[in-house]
Amino acid sequence: MVGAPEFQVTLLRTLRLANDELLLVWREESLEAARLLAATVNVSQPPLHALESPRLLATGTMVGPPTMLADGAGALIGWSERGAGNESVRLVRLIAGAAVAPGWPANGAALCAGPVGFDAPAILADGDGGATVAWVDRRLDDDGDIFAQRVAAAGSRHASWPEQGFAVCVASGEQFAPALAPDGNGGAIVTWVDTANQPAGGSLLLAGQSVIRPQLIETSIDPGRVRFTWSVDRKTPATYRAYRIEEGGELRELATLIPDGRGQIAMEDAQAPEGREVGYSLSVSIGEEERFLTPIRVQVPVTPLELALQRAWSPPGSDVIRIEFALPRGPAPRLELIDVAGRRVASRTLAEYLPGQRSAEIRPASGTRTGVYFVRLTQGSRTLSRKVVLVR
Template sequence: MLASGAVDPAWPADGFALCAAAGDRGDPTIVADGAGGAIVTWEDPRSGTSYLYAARVTLTGSTTWTPDGVTATLLSLASAEAEPGAVRLAWYTSEGALEATLYRQEEGAAWVALATLVPDGTGRLRYVDQAVTAGRRYGYRLGVLAGADETYLGEVWLTIPSGASLSLEGLRPNPAPRDLVVAFSLAEAGEATLELLDVAGRRVIARRLAGVTAGNHVINLGAGTVLAPGMYVARLTQDGRSITRKAVVAR
């Protein structure tokens, strides 16, 4: 719509189709987007369950979001973390039977399918990408099929850090049948503390790490100590920052 109130001549007489997916749609709502365009929402049962979909249309009639509309209620990004050598991703869905394709893109390249993900018991779809290079930027998104159409959701971009970071892998293996071998990384040289706590938060083992260099390390935390089987928590602390991981002892 022009300032004069006339329809922009770039628009065809019959308008633009915001959604060409199969099936019926209902209860449409439209609001201005503040930039001369509009955001349109509607109810859409294309996946077998009715969800609220949305599309943004610009002043000239082009759509800037996912073709055929996007639904934020189907799936959303829960967390994304980049560390040297790995990206840890998690999305949330309330649909227990949902199946999604994980795509990755490097800047300047095409999207590539990495894996098929399904929710765990908490509704999270999780993935750890270890095929990454320090200093590079990667994009991730999930593709969900609705009939013959695929909708892309939960897109996120991360840059892989090049320096060492404070991290705690935990026991190797976990559960640990005997020795408590712990893998961790320090962000910088200096003093740190590695502890094992029981489920009540009581300290069972503590190791002061003095003169340890930055980078990856593996130590036997429980040498000479016999622990009762059960669940524990490993905790790594350096410069006031702590990281914890679950640890299971099996005999």
């Protein structure tokens, strides 16, 4: 691409500060890069105006979702980022006007360097302008471990803490969804979800019983909608629960799943946040004992803003025309095949298609000749067309 990449806002967070300011932190992404920006507006002096000259907090090839925490008259912002061949977790303190607090680096204090998870980190303010931060770290293995770092009020690492963070839990299996709580003595209690005690192989040991581990057999991901299907052991009276991992690391229970007659359970999240990497976890329990399977992480696509006909072709040896297109929300689209004289030789309505990146086929009548045609895709008042050569 030539020139500046085109950025789109994919995530927005807001936090009311103590001085009648509303802090906005948002992520913008393009095909090549991502960045994190911040600005404030005064909510006591309407009308509100468009934001001008926002503060750039981070830029790189990937920026994770931020965590925001009010801290006195300011706020602590934490995030993960990838750029220039490295990854890190960062923390910054913003004060009035989205200014960086004195002593803090403009691009945030680096809490570690190395492969990290791109979930939002957990933050606990210490009451003196500093904080403890916990995150998922992947420097030792791809499964993920829990690390933490203590940052002083001036944005520097606490002198007694390791430069690359303190290893809270390094174990087999996956550790994820860290959360922090004060211990009453100026420190922090760290909790997380841990799969280290799940036995290897195809079974789980629960309440003295061996339960066949659920097997993921189908995944469906659309803008704002994620669906998983597992096969399970119908002979064991286990309870299955599906959770979504929220940005702060908390587990939000979506549903209790009941096996059908085929021994399958299905989870559907019809409110999956678009444009985000989202984690899901399935738990299996017997009685009061509950075990979590390794989380599934998916990138939820964004609903296209406008109709786009991206590709049209005729596979050699077939008698169909195939297209790839971006479908926004709106009326059902219509697909037509037009010859060079302007006559319609085939058509179909794509009423069953949901918004998102889609593909479809149209089959000309058996007597349609090989040659040049035009594919026409219409949704509402918008019509797009592409030339295609039909090869039989």
